[in-house]
Amino acid sequence: MTASYPALRLRRTRAHAWSRALHREIAVSPADLIWPLFVTDGDGVEEPIGSLPGVSRWCVKGIAERAKEAVALGIPCLALFPNTQPGRRDPLGKEALNPDNLMCRAVRAIRDAVGGDIGVLTDVALDPYTSHGQDGLIDEAGYVLNDATAEVLVGQSLNQAAAGADIIAPSDMMDGRVGLIRAALEQAGHHNLQIMSYAAKYASAFYGPFRDAVGSSGLLKGDKKTYQMDPANAEEALREVALDLAEGADSVMVKPGLPYLDIAVRVKQRFEVPVFAYQVSGEYAMIEAAVAAGAADRDAMVLETLTAFKRAGCSGVLTYHAPLAARLMNG
Numbered sequence: 001m002t003a004s005y006p007a008l009r010l011r012r013t014r015a016h017a018w019s020r021a022l023h024r025e026i027a028v029s030p031a032d033l034i035w036p037l038f039v040t041d042g043d044g045v046e047e048p049i050g051s052l053p054g055v056s057r058w059c060v061k062g063i064a065e066r067a068k069e070a071v072a073l074g075i076p077c078l079a080l081f082p083n084t085q086p087g088r089r090d091p092l093g094k095e096a097l098n099p100d101n102l103m104c105r106a107v108r109a110i111r112d113a114v115g116g117d118i119g120v121l122t123d124v125a126l127d128p129y130t131s132h133g134q135d136g137l138i139d140e141a142g143y144v145l146n147d148a149t150a151e152v153l154v155g156q157s158l159n160q161a162a163a164g165a166d167i168i169a170p171s172d173m174m175d176g177r178v179g180l181i182r183a184a185l186e187q188a189g190h191h192n193l194q195i196m197s198y199a200a201k202y203a204s205a206f207y208g209p210f211r212d213a214v215g216s217s218g219l220l221k222g223d224k225k226t227y228q229m230d231p232a233n234a235e236e237a238l239r240e241v242a243l244d245l246a247e248g249a250d251s252v253m254v255k256p257g258l259p260y261l262d263i264a265v266r267v268k269q270r271f272e273v274p275v276f277a278y279q280v281s282g283e284y285a286m287i288e289a290a291v292a293a294g295a296a297d298r299d300a301m302v303l304e305t306l307t308a309f310k311r312a313g314c315s316g317v318l319t320y321h322a323p324l325a326a327r328l329m330n331g
């Protein structure tokens, strides 16, 4: 039984800042953020990414500096993505298995710089390493092979684990790979290594700037619709999540973010497990374009979108705005 107007006036609790603070249902903090970073070769290199204004690729040393910055800001985790040199890309993505590849060097540099003060999430998929830009191995027709790819992903995961990764994050959408990776990690003694699976990753138009950032956009022919999900499907996302949890994922991700908040809500309500969202490159670029057009207040928009993820039930958000957001939250 609830009162009705005028006994009930919902504006009463909104009348003062102190009261709004008192009645706020959720809060966002730097601890909710995962900061994605792009790694490139060289020494003292910072390469701005045209389609992601304000975001750069950093050399390994630069990544170590960003790790120190993240620790100072209270950001608990970094996500790494390599921009592999063209000469090191091949149809099989073999560079993913190189213990001295960009990703592994960056993990070790972060460890040297800040020890265990920050978590390092490493992306598992072959698109930054293949000469065709697909996330896995392809047949003559260009179809991405599931089981052959999953085998390479296991090797890639073990390679990242050996370098010191804290969270293995398979983003490839092959069936069955979480179980295979989990079994291999257990067998290798990595009992506490987390898996955050990109469980519901959609074949989205919002990934364009990311492909520029890792250098795969010019290589990719066709699309990724035979493995990433159809944006029309929600029930299928719940099946994807159920499968990855059964195979040993510790947490699951929904990607992209804002256009798929309904998926995040349904996953959280159904499974009651840690859910993360990836506010992807195209979402970042939309905010920056709106700001550049004089149509938006960046700080307010960034904080509002992060609040929305938290309200939807997400434990955290991968966002390129992480350092800005942390600064704003820290006041």
Ligand SMILES: NCC(=O)CCC(=O)O
Pocket: 123, 125, 171, 206, 207, 208, 209, 210, 211, 279, 280, 281, 282
């Ligand atoms: N596997 C990571 C991504 O595909 C990121 C996409 C984006 O930020 O657009």
Ligand SMILES: [Mg+2]
Pocket: 173, 174, 175, 176, 199, 240, 243, 244
């Ligand atoms: Mg799946």
